[in-house]
Amino acid sequence: MAPPPLPLFSPSPKPPPPPPWLHGPSTQTQNPSTGPAAPPAPDEAAPPNKPRHHSAQPAPARNTGSKTAAKPLTAGVPGGRTRRAVLGIIRRVRSLELSDPPGPVPAPARNNDAAAAVPFHLPIEPREQAREAVEKGKARAVPWAAARDEGLKVALRREKKAREPTRAEAELEAGELDRLQRLARGMGRWARAKKAGVTDEVVEDLRREWARGEELAAVRIVEPLRRNMDRAREILEIKTGGLVIWTKGDIHFVYRGSNYQQNMKHSQYSVASVQNVSPVKYNVHRAQIKYGNEGEVLTDGNSKGDDVIQENDQSVCGQKDEEPIKGTLYEREVNRLLDSLGPRFVDWWWNTPLPVDADLLPEFVPGFKTPFRQCPPGVRPTLADEELTYLRKLARPLPTHFALGRNSRLQGLAAAILKLWEKSLIAKIAVKVGIQNTNNEQMAWNLKHLTGGTVILRNKDFIILYRGKDFLPGGVAQTVIQREAQVHDEQVKEEEARLKAVDSLQMVGGLSSEESSVGTFREYQDFQADHVHENTENSNIIELEAEKHRLEKELKDQEWKLSILNKKIEGSNQALAKLHSSWSPSEQSADRELLTEEEKAMFRRIGRKMDGLVLLGRRGIFDGVIEEIHQHWKHKEVVKVITKQNQARQIMYTANLLEVETGGILIAVEKLTTSHAIILYRGKNYRRPEKSSSSNLLTKREALQRSIEVQRRGSMKYFARERQKSILELKRKLRYVARQIKYRTPRS
Known part of the structure; x- marks a missing residue:
């Protein structure tokens, strides 16, 4: 018989039974601490090998070992029935047990049974921590226990920083401040601060408003001073001598003060008067005293x-x-x-x-x-x-x-x-x-x-x-320079003493007059004069050779890229020629209608006021544009065509081509704000063509391909010109470097 499952999620005053994986099949014995056991159910009283349900095949006999008892806890757990998986389950069960409210302490067991003596605990934690927990007599706090304590929530809540009152709130009475703020809400005019901040011009604008008799003057703050409006308020109060009584968005409202008429003669603020306003101004005053005259x-x-x-x-x-x-x-x-x-x-x-x-x-x-x-x-x-x-x-x-x-x-x-x-x-x-x-x-x-x-x-x-x-630092640098000068002087003195000693020995002993400079200061100076200068010259020649090699390599790369661009331009020209072969513009009709100047002026006025229009896009003129113009002429005599072209030659070419392809009369070409308007009149003898689309023009798809190729070819021509300029510049630099190498190379 399998042991009953543990009540893991329902708190109970009864102590939990011992875990089955600790003592195996001994759990079938009666626990004396839980009182007399209830009579077994009819199905449970049957022997283990007797089938519960009447079926053709008997149920297999159950093994009451520890593996069968541990199956409900380890089944479906990653890791199977390993010890690591079982210990993980024990940790979770113990955390749930400790999170329950403490129940009454059970009575001690009368029978010293082995099952009752086993506690629901495994030595997962160190023994010292377990001993401390037992001594304290308190359950271990779970991580979410702190969230249940409302008092702790209040203690951990972030405290808001106390707002410091402004000068206006500290110096003005509450009623007077409310009156000024209500007056500021009705103001609709203000001065605008400069990007450089509150300049003298802004201060003069504010003083001019106060001179008209106004109590308040407004100023709008712009970037970058708008990022710190508190600092803008301080600057305004410093430079104007007033009080900022209200701030609305990026606008400060400055009050001139009750004694403004008495201080009218003090139009310019002084830094010394600002000294008592803010602790920062004291620093400004002190620094200006030091650096006011000279540096x-x-x-x-x-x-x-x-x-x-x-x-x-x-x-x-x-x-x-x-x-x-x-x-x-x-x-x-x-x-x-x-x-x-x-x-x-x-x-x-x-x-x-x-x-x-x-x-x-x-x-x-x-x-x-x-x-x-x-x-x-x-x-x-x-x-x-x-x-x-x-x-x-x-x-x-x-x-x-x-x-x-x-x-x-x-x-x-x-x-x-x-x-x-x-x-x-x-x-x-x-x-x-x-x-x-x-x-x-x-x-x-x-x-x-x-x-x-x-x-x-x-x-x-x-x-x-x-x-x-x-x-x-200044003192250290001076010390180093002085020390190097002293060392150089000592070396010069030693060299002079050595030369005197050599001369005296030659005079006394009759030695050879040939001097040897091995190991002397003069040898060091000669080495610096000869070899260091020679090495410098050689290094310069090497650098020039490297620069020449780099320029030659870059010139070769630029020429190769230019050849690739030229090949692409030739391919684009062939694609455009193929598209142009399928386009045959119409010829100008010899029988054209004539319009008087009055009629042209009237049609021009009508065309300028028209709302309906035909817009020419990047495709230019194709069969769809001609069809749309005829659709307009079906209801109106005049059509207005809008083009985004900028050059006058292109605009006139487009207007003449529209006149020829449609058979209408060109009235005028008007300059608009960002474009040009071509006004066409259909004519007095206008008849709608039998075919809605022209077969001699490009289709919509072909016109788009032509536009893309034209744009692509223009871009490639621009980059080809830039490559050509860079090639000429590289050739010029290469000639200059070659001349430098030729002049600096020593001749044999």
Whole structure:
């Protein structure tokens, strides 16, 4: 008899029976912990070998071993009756058991039976974890148990960031703010900010509105400042002195203030007055104090600039101590670093910190030159692909250091970048938006040659410069240069002492006057003068030979491609000739009707006002077009044909061909906005042709093939001309390289 199945999915206060795969056929014994067993059913009381159902063949005898008992759990399981599959089933059963609510503790068993002593547990987990679970007396939490705890849900919910009140909400009363917002809803006129930001023209437009007696003035923000409307609000409040009381989409409504009439004489805002508004403005003020007059602070060896910085730091020390410390340590360090580089760019369209305005830095720095560089021994100066990728990822979260809007005269910016590289590996420069004639390629080229750095990224928005592996700070570079000069002087002195010693020995001992330069400094100098220069010449000749070989190979490839194009053009000409052979245009009739000028003007006026038209597509004139024109003439005397051709010669050829093929009279060719209209009159003696389609013209399919071939041939002719130009240019370069090789080759 097979054991009853386990109640896996129904919680029960009774302890579960022992699993059958642990003790095999002993499960048929009665469990004393479950009380007296119920009387067996009539079918179950029968012996195992007796068939239950009356049939012709007796049922086979059942084996009550462990394999038969384990069949309900292992049947259909991937892996069959392996131990791994059984252990997986045990894990799932135990997780379901532990997820049920705890029931009453059963009474201890009276009989020390082997079946009752076996617990429903296998040592799948380590013994230490099992012992801890038993000591705690708590079931193991399932993964989804945390979702049932509502209190935990509330605790894990993301908290919304507290919204900081604006200046208008902090300074104006609630009733006054509501009145101004209702007044702003009825405004239908606003000023438009420029792409460069809130410029002086926009500020003057707002002040002009306030001068008319209006309390509010609106301004529409455009890209890129529209991406950060909070920053746009700050800039408006800084430059105008008003308060932004409401924002609707991309429009800011600025309130002039209750004391505007008293401050009318202060038309221009000053940075010093902005200092008390925002902590960022203090940084702008301090930087402008340093760099307002000259760019001497940017030079490293200028002690006068250092004295100016020290005096300015002492002058603003009192103000700095009075203000509370705001921002994290990183933000304060970044602001301090940018303050030491130059004045800030107030119209910056992203969040703080504000970058340095590179256009306010000096154009020329006295005594500036590209810094000395020296790569450490054994280090390759170029960047590998992995290093370039790493540097680009490193530069992404960094704040923008400079904002640039001019292409040349960047010595002041280069000096600031060199100063920044002493603290940072990367200099991140933003290209200003809305300034005409800016070229980021020219900017990057000038900065690269002024600083000697490496451009790792350049696009229309940013230029990122890496200082390079051979970069040396100012103090280190000066030390290296001085040390090399000292070594050279020592070598010269040693050579002079050696020559004096040799002369004295010759005079005393009567030695030979022939001098030997083996192992001397003079030998090194001779080697540098002879062999290094010779190697340089040889390398130049090798490079020219390689360039000549490359040009010859490219010339051969271009000539081969040109021959292929010429063959394709010949094939296209043959296909067009075959199509044209089946097309025979009609001849002009000698008996033509004559119209007066008044009649032509009337038909022209009628044709211009007509709504119905015939549109000529890329197929041109074929039999279907002529049939459609006759369909129009069936109800009207005038037809209007629209063509998209641009050249006057093609348009007149199409108009004359339509006149001949249809037998009508050409009234006029009118110029429309994007096309031309051909107006045709059917004539006073018009008779509908017997055949609706013309047999002498191309069909619709043939006309499409002709159009494709014409377009294909024109494209191939264009590329053939371009190939011919490139071949001529390659031949010119090849002649120049051959002359260079001839002149530089030493004559024997």
